[in-house]
Amino acid sequence: MISPAKNLRWDDWTWQHGHACKDLATLTEWLEQAGSVNRMPTNVFNEITSTYRMGITPYYFDLINQYDDTDPIYRQIVPTVEELNISTDELDDPIGDENPARGSRPLKALIHRYTNRVLLIPTAQCAVYCRFCFRKRLVGDTAHNAREEDLQAAYDYIRAHPEIEEVILTGGDPLTLGDQALHRILKELDDIQHLRVIRIHSRLPVVNPFRLTPELGEIISSLVKPVWVSAHFNHPSEITETARKHILNWVSMGIPFLNQTVLLQGVNDSAEVLKELFLSLIEMKVKPYYLHQADMVQGTGHLRVSRGHGLDILKELQGEVPGYALPHYVQDRSDGSGKIPLQNQWV
Numbered sequence: 001m002i003s004p005a006k007n008l009r010w011d012d013w014t015w016q017h018g019h020a021c022k023d024l025a026t027l028t029e030w031l032e033q034a035g036s037v038n039r040m041p042t043n044v045f046n047e048i049t050s051t052y053r054m055g056i057t058p059y060y061f062d063l064i065n066q067y068d069d070t071d072p073i074y075r076q077i078v079p080t081v082e083e084l085n086i087s088t089d090e091l092d093d094p095i096g097d098e099n100p101a102r103g104s105r106p107l108k109a110l111i112h113r114y115t116n117r118v119l120l121i122p123t124a125q126c127a128v129y130c131r132f133c134f135r136k137r138l139v140g141d142t143a144h145n146a147r148e149e150d151l152q153a154a155y156d157y158i159r160a161h162p163e164i165e166e167v168i169l170t171g172g173d174p175l176t177l178g179d180q181a182l183h184r185i186l187k188e189l190d191d192i193q194h195l196r197v198i199r200i201h202s203r204l205p206v207v208n209p210f211r212l213t214p215e216l217g218e219i220i221s222s223l224v225k226p227v228w229v230s231a232h233f234n235h236p237s238e239i240t241e242t243a244r245k246h247i248l249n250w251v252s253m254g255i256p257f258l259n260q261t262v263l264l265q266g267v268n269d270s271a272e273v274l275k276e277l278f279l280s281l282i283e284m285k286v287k288p289y290y291l292h293q294a295d296m297v298q299g300t301g302h303l304r305v306s307r308g309h310g311l312d313i314l315k316e317l318q319g320e321v322p323g324y325a326l327p328h329y330v331q332d333r334s335d336g337s338g339k340i341p342l343q344n345q346w347v
């Protein structure tokens with residue numbers, strides 16, 4: 001494993017965040033430091049990133065072993081020319097977040113798809129920009145960040161809907177916000193009587209685990225309502241000693257963890273890799289929750305696996321991992337009506 005220039009502040013999440021690789025010059029420099037070369041012409045790189053930006057934290061780049069598409073980390077995070085192949089059945093909004101026929105996005109910062117839970121989107125910024133992202137149409141675009149008045153409107157909406165029992169902070173990545181901003185949001189939600197649970201969806205435990213500071217853990221565990229954190233590990237090599245240490249520290253503070261995995265070609269599309277991933281997750285007290293069939297996002301055909309192959313993998317895993325370590329294999333419908341459990345097709 002070869003690292004980009006390590007720094008005395010390597011363990012500081014704000015340093016990792018502020019030093020993410022966002023342009024071709026930095027990517028080329030990091031690859032050269034690692035003894036590799038950039039093979040992508042500037043015009044191709046510019047064409048790809050003009051529609052979907054790049055972002056790689058130094059920590060996550062450091063997990064790459066092989067500097068090409070055969071590496072499961074590289075494949076998830078470094079732009080490739082295949083992203084320019086867009087097929088006619090791929091969509092800009094593949095899970096129908098903004099399908100006007102369903103009206104499930106009543107406010108800029110809020111999506112209300114299921115009766116008793118809502119998504120709250122405080123920021124569109126991420127720590128990294130995953131090449132398979134289902135919200136690539138909006139992530140990283142500051143125009144999609146929620147302003148204070150957007151958040152206030154969302155709190156008012158939640159207060160006026162007593163049927164809402166859970167709020168899921170998502171994005172973008174909510175853990176890219178600073179402690180103060182997060183504390184304000186969590187406190188507002190904690191004070192809404194009819195809410196029972198808060199959830200945070202984040203890739204920071206994977207790509208910048210230093211974000212799981214004891215200080216933020218204190219803020220979360222001081223709330224009255226339980227806050228579940230749903231991480232996003234896709235491959236066993238993402239489960240490092242650093243990630244384990246920070247997650248287990250939050251777990252010891254009473255913060256429960258789930259994990260969502262996206263089934264990705266050339267990353268984790270084998271029973272062997274997924275078995276290792278799921279067993280490693282439960283070892284660090286993280287419950288595998290969903291295995292997502294990759295959405296029909298534009299320019300991601302090279303990363304998708306067929307549903308049939310996904311089901312074959314799940315069948316192989318059935319007797320290999322305990323039931324509580326086997327996630328639900330699901331696919332989001334493109335019209336915005338939610339998830340379909342794919343394992344039902346076995347019946």
Ligand code: SF4
Binds near residue numbers: 127128132133
């Ligand atoms: S962290 Fe999540 S929202 Fe952000 S780019 Fe990756 S998959 Fe998309």
